[in-house]
Structures are given as structure tokens and as C-alpha cells.
Amino acid sequence: MASRIRLSPAERREQLLDLGVRLFARRSLDELSVDVLAQEAGISRGLLYHYFGDKLGFREAVVRRAAADLVAQTAPPPSGDPQQRLLHSMAAYLAYVEANYEGYLSLVRGAAGDPVLREVYDEARAALTDRIFESDDAGMLPDTPVVRLLVKGWAAMAEELVLSWMADPAGVTREQLLDLLGNSLPALVASPAAATVG
Amino acid sequence: MASRIRLSPAERREQLLDLGVRLFARRSLDELSVDVLAQEAGISRGLLYHYFGDKLGFREAVVRRAAADLVAQTAPPPSGDPQQRLLHSMAAYLAYVEANYEGYLSLVRGAAGDPVLREVYDEARAALTDRIFESDDAGMLPDTPVVRLLVKGWAAMAEELVLSWMADPAGVTREQLLDLLGNSLPALVASPAAATVG
Numbered sequence: 001m002a003s004r005i006r007l008s009p010a011e012r013r014e015q016l017l018d019l020g021v022r023l024f025a026r027r028s029l030d031e032l033s034v035d036v037l038a039q040e041a042g043i044s045r046g047l048l049y050h051y052f053g054d055k056l057g058f059r060e061a062v063v064r065r066a067a068a069d070l071v072a073q074t075a076p077p078p079s080g081d082p083q084q085r086l087l088h089s090m091a092a093y094l095a096y097v098e099a100n101y102e103g104y105l106s107l108v109r110g111a112a113g114d115p116v117l118r119e120v121y122d123e124a125r126a127a128l129t130d131r132i133f134e135s136d137d138a139g140m141l142p143d144t145p146v147v148r149l150l151v152k153g154w155a156a157m158a159e160e161l162v163l164s165w166m167a168d169p170a171g172v173t174r175e176q177l178l179d180l181l182g183n184s185l186p187a188l189v190a191s192p193a194a195a196t197v198g
Numbered sequence: 199m200a201s202r203i204r205l206s207p208a209e210r211r212e213q214l215l216d217l218g219v220r221l222f223a224r225r226s227l228d229e230l231s232v233d234v235l236a237q238e239a240g241i242s243r244g245l246l247y248h249y250f251g252d253k254l255g256f257r258e259a260v261v262r263r264a265a266a267d268l269v270a271q272t273a274p275p276p277s278g279d280p281q282q283r284l285l286h287s288m289a290a291y292l293a294y295v296e297a298n299y300e301g302y303l304s305l306v307r308g309a310a311g312d313p314v315l316r317e318v319y320d321e322a323r324a325a326l327t328d329r330i331f332e333s334d335d336a337g338m339l340p341d342t343p344v345v346r347l348l349v350k351g352w353a354a355m356a357e358e359l360v361l362s363w364m365a366d367p368a369g370v371t372r373e374q375l376l377d378l379l380g381n382s383l384p385a386l387v388a389s390p391a392a393a394t395v396g
Contacts, residue, residue, distance in 0.1 A: 112310030145369030149362060150378060156358035157351040164350050171343030179391035180348060187389030193377035 013051045016041055020062040021069065025099060028106035029117075034058055060116055063107055067124040070096050070104075074128065082140040086132070087182035090158065093128075094178060097162050105163065129155050132185075141189055150194050154185050211249045214239055218260040219267065223297060226304035227315075232256055258314055261305055265322035268294050268302075272326065280338040284330070285380035288356065291326075292376060295360050303361065327353050330383075339387055348392050352383050 007015065019041055024032050034055050038045045052058035074092040076085035097104050111121035129151045133143055141147055158181055165177050188194060205213065217239055222230050232253050236243045250256035272290040274283035295302050309319035327349045331341055339345055356379055363375050386392060 109310040112307040146374050146378065149359060149368065149370050149375070150382075152362050153355040153359040153378070153382070157355035160354035161347060161351040164347060170347065172347050176344050176391075177347070180344065180351070183389050183391035184348075184351075184386055187385050187391070188382055191381050191385030193374075193381035193385070 009051070016043075016048065016051055017061055017065050020058065021065050021103075024062050024066055024103035026102050028102050029059060029063070029110050030106065032059065032062065032103070056116070060120070063117060063120050066100065066103060066107065067120050070100075071124055071127045071131075076131070076135050078135075079137075082136055082138045083182070083186055085135060086140075086185060087178070090181035091178055093158065094162055094174075094181065097166065101166055108159065108163065125152075125155055140186065142195075147189060147194055150188055151185070154188055157184065207249070214241075214246065214249055215259055215263050218256065219263050219301075222260050222264055222301035224300050226300050227257060227261070227308050228304065230257065230260065230301070254314070258318070261315060261318050264298065264301060264305065265318050268298075269322055269325045269329075274329070274333050276333075277335075280334055280336045281380070281384055283333065284338075284383060285376070288379035289376055291356065292360055292372075292379065295364065299364055306357065306361065323350075323353055338384065340393075345387060345392055348386055349383070352386055355382065 016037065020032070020037050023036060023040060027036070034045055034048050034052075037058070038048050041048075048058060052061055070093075073096050074089045076089045079085075107117060107121060110117040112118070132151060133141060133148075136143075141151070161177060161180055165172060169177075214235065218230070218235050221234060221238060225234070232243055232246050232250075235256070236246050239246075246256060250259055268291075271294050272287045274287045277283075305315060305319060308315040310316070330349060331339060331346075334341075339349070359375060359378055363370060367375075
């Protein structure tokens with residue numbers, strides 16, 4: 001019935017993009033075709049091309065929206081104890097990956113070999129890590145070159161922890177994983193190697 | 199002149215593989231073709247196919263050898279202080295990536311999308327991390343599910359630190375990077391999150 005409501009082209013495009021992102025949550029990029037979306041939306045492929053240009057345009061739009069969702073959903077609370085805010089973000093990150101595993105995994109893997117996916121992925125990663133410095137009003141992280149590099153490394157670790165655990169928990173509980181995600185960065189930053197004058 | 203010495207087929211294959219791995223150090227997998235190797239070795243493509251089956255067989259042989267070299271070159275000293283042994287391994291890891299950057303980067307990236315490369319990459323990663331537990335006769339790492347997962351995450355961090363730094367040192371010295379590589383795992387393992395009874 002919703003499709004009978006008269007939407008502006010921009011609203012219609014947003015609606016289709018929402019559907020694409022929902023489909024992406026449970027499908028890899030390879031499985032997310034214009035055909036699948038057309039079928040799910042009950043519209044023609046031609047109309048989809050009208051909104052998104054071509055197959056790659058549609059894929060890029062979905063991935064950009066998914067990455068923006070990830071960044072938005074993992075935003076830390078605007079104030080409070082920095083470690084609690086980090087824990088909150090990491091809990092949201094884990095929940096995001098759990099809810100969008102197939103699509104997220106295919107973005108991470110696809111980013112390695114595809115320049116467009118890589119750009120989207122790198123931008124999202126940079127937004128996630130830059131935000132930690134921006135929201136660090138309590139000075140948990142000294143903003144030095146060494147700590148900037150360390151946070152990049154830690155972000156790769158957090159991703160590996162979550163993807164490894166999703167693939168095989170291997171005896172680690174969800175609570176233990178959250179502990180690792182929330183406490184690893186403070187432990188790294190407190191280590192003598194990170195304290196080197198950058 | 200060396201090619202005039204009569205070699206057994208197995209020796210000849212090893213010699214060609216050595217050359218392939220040397221070429222791989224400064225070339226991505228996409229650039230490492232049978233044609234390039236045939237030209238460098240001064241032999242026909244047909245003879246290369248005789249030794250390696252087909253293009254993919256040659257590529258897989260080179261990548262397997264390169265991964266075995268990485269594992270061998272980063273072996274920790276057989277005894278000594280565990281943290282010193284880890285530092286020694288990580289210094290060798292950094293030196294390996296510096297000497298083989300193009301090929302290593304293409305293996306890491308290619309592993310995301312290619313099942314054969316992924317298998318080689320995962321096996322090498324597992325060898326590198328399992329070894330840390332095997333050589334830990336001083337009990338630096340409690341062998342619990344949580345610490346096993348943490349070491350996986352840390353290996354991803356170490357890779358990201360080195361590849362990010364190679365792409366752009368951004369004010370971080372080589373010595374500072376080595377400090378991060380050698381000291382981050384002990385700092386993580388000493389954190390309360392890792393001490394949770396696994």
C-alpha cells in the first residue's frame with residue numbers, strides 16, 4: 001500500500017535505498033543485485049536504473065548508506081566518562097555487525113580489492129577513529145602521531161575480534177568480547193610504548 | 199651461467215620459484231605474470247607451465263613460498279626472555295614487510311576476495327599466532343579462549359600498524375613503531391579484560 005502514496009523522486013529513491021540496505025544486511029554485495037531489489041520493491045529494473053544510474057551506482061549508494069548507518073549508530077553519548085562512552089560505542093558496533101553481518105563482511109572483504117568500496121570503507125573507518133579524538137574532552141588519548149597510529153591499529157583489531165567471534169565464538173562469551181572491545185584501547189594507550197613523545 | 203649447470207627438475211623448479219618470490223617482493227600479484235617470470239628466467243612459457251601447471255598454479259606456488267618465508271624469517275629465538283623474543287619476531291616481521299611490500303600488500307588485499315590466497319594467508323597468520331603460544335614457556339600468555347581471540351585481534355593490529363606506517367609514517371619513527379609492535383601484546387594481555395577466566 002505504501003507504494004501507492006505519492007512520493008517525490010527523492011523520497012522514492014530514499015525508500016528504495018532503505019530497502020537496499022535492509023537486503024544488504026543479510027546478503028553479500030555479490031548477492032545484492034538490481035534484480036533482487038526490483039523484485040523486492042515490486043518495480044522494474046528500468047525504474048531502478050532511473051534512480052541509481054547503473055548496477056555499480058546502486059551498489060555504491062547502498063554501501064555508502066550502510067557505512068553512514070554504522071557511523072551514526074555507533075556514535076558515543078555526547079558526554080560522560082570517556083571510557084563509558086567508548087564502551088557504549090563498541091557495544092553499538094558489535095550490535096551493528098550482528099544485525100548486518102553478511103553485508104558488513106562483504107564490505108570489509110570487498111574493500112580490499114575494489115577502489116570504490118575501499119574509499120567508502122576507509123572513510124567510515126576514519127570517521128570512527130577520528131571521532132574518538134574529537135569526543136575525548138577528558139584527555140584519555142594524547143593526540144600524538146604514535147597514538148593516532150595506535151588507534152588505527154586498534155580499529156583493525158576491533159574489527160578482527162568481532163568478525164572472528166561471529167565466525168566462531170570458540171568459547172568466548174559475548175560479555176567477554178565486549179570487555180575486550182571496550183578495554184583494549186585504554187590498555188594500549190596506557191602502555192609505555194604509546195607514551196613515547198610523538 | 200648458472201642455468202647451464204645441469205639441475206634436476208625439482209631443483210630447477212625451486213630455482214624458478216626463488217626467482218618468482220624475488221619478483222613478487224616488488225610486484226603485486228596482478229603484475230606477477232608467467233610472462234614476466236619467463237622473461238626474467240630466459241625460458242619459455244611452456245616450460246614454466248610444465249613446472250607449475252598453469253598461471254594459477256604458479257601464482258599459488260609463489261604465494262605459498264612467500265608465506266613460508268615470512269613464517270621462517272620471523273621465527274623467535276629458541277630461548278630467552280619471552281618479551282625479548284616477541285620483540286625480535288616483530289622486528290623481523292617489519293623487516294620482511296619492508297623488503298617485500300608490494301607482494302605482501304597484494305597478498306593481504308587479495309586474500310579478502312580469493313579463496314586460495316585466503317587459505318595461504320590464514321594458514322600463515324595461524325602459524326604466526328600459534329607459535330606465540332607454543333614458544334611461551336615462561337607463561338607470558340595464559341592459554342584461554344579470550345587470550346587466543348585477543349592474539350588474533352592483535353595480529354590484525356600489528357599488520358595494520360605496519361601497512362599504515364609503510365603507506366604514510368605520519369610522523370612516527372621506525373623505532374616508535376617497533377615499540378608499539380613489541381609492547382602492545384603484553385599490554386593487552388595484562389589488561390583486566392584479558393584476565394577474565396576464559
